[in-house]
Amino acid sequence: MATDDDSGERLRQAREHAARLTRLLDFARAGENGDDTVLRRLVTWLAGTLGGTVTLTGRNGEPLAGTAAHAAVEERAGELLRHVAGGRLHAAAADDRHGQLRLVAVGRSAPHPVLAAGLPGPFDERAAALLTHAAGVLAPLLRAREAEEHRRSAEHATACLRLAVFQLLMGGEVTLAQRTAAGLAPGLLDADTARVIVLEQQGHRRDTLLRACEEATGGRALTVRCAAYDTQVIVVVPARDGDAPGDAGGPAPADALRRLVAGRPDVYLGAGGLHPLSRTGEAYGEAARALAVARFRPDRVAEHSAQTRLAGLLDPAASHAWAARALQPLDALPYHARAPLLATVGLGLEFTAVNAAKVLGVSRNTVRARMDRAAALLGADLADVRARAALHLALHLHATAPGTAPGDAPPPASLERLLASGGPRAWAGELLGRLTPDDRDLRRTLRVWISENTAVEGAAARLGVHPRTVRDHLRGAEHLLGRRLVPGGGDLYEVVLACAALADVELGPGPGRVLCPATVHG
Structure with a gap:
């Protein structure tokens, strides 16, 4: 005959079981987006609620949650775990000196993920039911996780394809x-x-x-x-x-x-x-x-702003003839070697070898090798910022007039003569004149910094100031010029050539020659 105490205990257990099922539903709602965190939280909660160890393995036997106990479960379950995962058994139990271990297949299709729980003693009816309900909740959560993995995989493949297209363009x-x-x-x-x-x-x-x-x-x-x-x-x-x-x-x-x-x-x-x-x-x-x-x-x-750039102010025929003559040594290369070489050099002049390699999708050693080969063919010291500036201009001019050839025009003028003409000099005067309002003599700092091949320490020593002062001057010049000087690239090269147009910087032959004498003085 049931007593009031028995009825109260059954009611308490029923409410406790209902609360656990409600908690499982909370996990189900939280994990609809395929978040792995929810899986781990559910398994951790289940282990605490049952008072034992709980693990969840994936379709390929990899641990998804409860990884600390995964090895022990494999050792205890052995062949039984493989039978449940393979679909030969939907659920199984094993007793050993550690207590009882229960395995439940998750989902309908094999190979199955497996939910495993171990208790010091036998499972009672409510513990067994809770384990089964948990497996039922995990099934849609794992499907959501797989769907999310497929989505991410597709997104990653699309991103890789986009990058490949961009690298082909580059x-x-x-x-x-x-x-x-x-x-x-x-x-x-x-x-x-x-x-x-x-x-x-x-x-x-x-x-x-x-x-x-x-x-x-x-x-x-x-x-x-x-x-x-x-x-x-x-x-x-x-x-x-x-x-x-x-x-x-x-x-x-x-x-x-x-x-x-x-x-x-x-x-x-x-x-x-x-x-x-x-x-x-x-x-x-x-x-x-x-x-x-x-x-x-x-x-x-x-x-x-194209209309304020140097290349648009140079005499078209003379500048294109100069560029064609300057780049003539590259014409001997076969197209399959010349095209990637030019693409690499163009990007290598704008960025570091590491970043150019990332953008092009090649190794940094490939970028450096192509830059070295171009420098050798052109007779240019590309470690010198003046050489880089001249080559950058030549590449731009040649790209805008691909049909120009050295034999189509009279012997080209030197780069110094091109820069000394009225349009480029006026442009250079206006550009560098923007530095005048600053009372720190930024133009002098800029001139010395370029002469020192953009070495801040060298410029500071010649100016008799701290390197930090040089860096502050360069930041001020960037702001007034509206051009990026550090870490270099096309903006810096135009400033270098502007300085050359006004005779602040010398481009002639020497240790820092821009091109071989035959092309400079043709």
């Missing part, structure tokens, strides 16, 4: 890049020209920025995680009908990205000019330099 392989991009979206790169935009967000939030860029561009641009800088996103925007709004009537991708920046106070944007797809490397360099300027702008946006 290497000048336009046709192959267009064919590969068709796997992302048909017609994605079906355009003759494009602009490159680089966005930056600090604080390890690049994935959020990437998704925002993809949404803003509506699938009409190639969006890539920068391989060199983990705070940057690169967007290649094909130019169709002058960047007009898309078929859906939305804003042009470039305009949409600018609006995105306006709503995010910690995001910066640098945009390059329109270039043929074969000159994506140059477009990327422009965007990277514009990004450096954007950091000084209140609206955090900067665009490359």
Whole structure:
């Protein structure tokens, strides 16, 4: 005959069991997104509730949760664990000197994940039921986890494909890049020209920025995680009908990205000019330099301004003839070797060998070897910033006039003579004149720093100041010039050539010669 005490105890146990089932439902709701943390928390809670050890193994026998007890379970269960995982048994129990071990298959398809629990004594009815219910809850959680893994795998594969397309563009392989991009979206790169935009967000939030860029561009641009800088996103925007709004009537991708920046106070944007797809490397360099300027702008946006650049002010025929003669030693190379060499050199002049290698998808040793080979063929000391500046200009000019050949024009003028003409001198005077309002004589610091091959310590010794003072002067010059000087690249090279145009820096032959004498004095 049941007593009131017995009825009360049964009621208490029923309520306790109901509370445990409710807790399992809480785990089920929390783990709908496939979060591994929920699996581990559920197994830890189950072990504490049962007063024993609990482990969860995956389809391939790998420990997913309760890993501390995994080895012990394998030793105790042995062949029984493999039978449950393989589907020959749905559940099994084993008794040994440690107590009782119960195994339950999770899910309907083999091979099964297995939930294993060990207690010092036998399982009572409620403990066995709780283990079975837990297995039932884990089944959809593990399906959600697998779905999330598939999603991440697909996302990773897509990201790798996008990066591969961008690296092909950077290497000048336009046709192959267009064919590969068709796997992302048909017609994605079906355009003759494009602009490159680089966005930056600090604080390890690049994935959020990437998704925002993809949404803003509506699938009409190639969006890539920068391989060199983990705070940057690169967007290649094909130019169709002058960047007009898309078929859906939305804003042009470039305009949409600018609006995105306006709503995010910690995001910066640098945009390059329109270039043929074969000159994506140059477009990327422009965007990277514009990004450096954007950091000084209140609206955090900067665009490359082609009309203020040196190359557009030089006499076209004379400058293209000079560039063709300067690069003539590379013409002897077969196309399959020349194209990657030029792509690598162009990027190697903008970035360090390590970062250039990441962007191109090759090893740093490959970048250094190609740079060394180009230097040997051209007779240029590319360790000298003046040589790098001259070669950077030659590559840009040659890219804008690919049909020019040394035999098509009279012997070219020297680089010094090109820079000494009226347009370049006026441009250089205006550019360096921006330093005048600062009473620290920034132009003198800049001149000495370049003469010392951009060595801060050497410049400080010649100026008789602390290296920190030189660095402060350089930061001030960057702000006034609107150009990035450190760590170098196209902006620095233009400043070097501006100094040369005004005779602040000498480009002639010597230890730091820019090109071999035959091409300089032709």
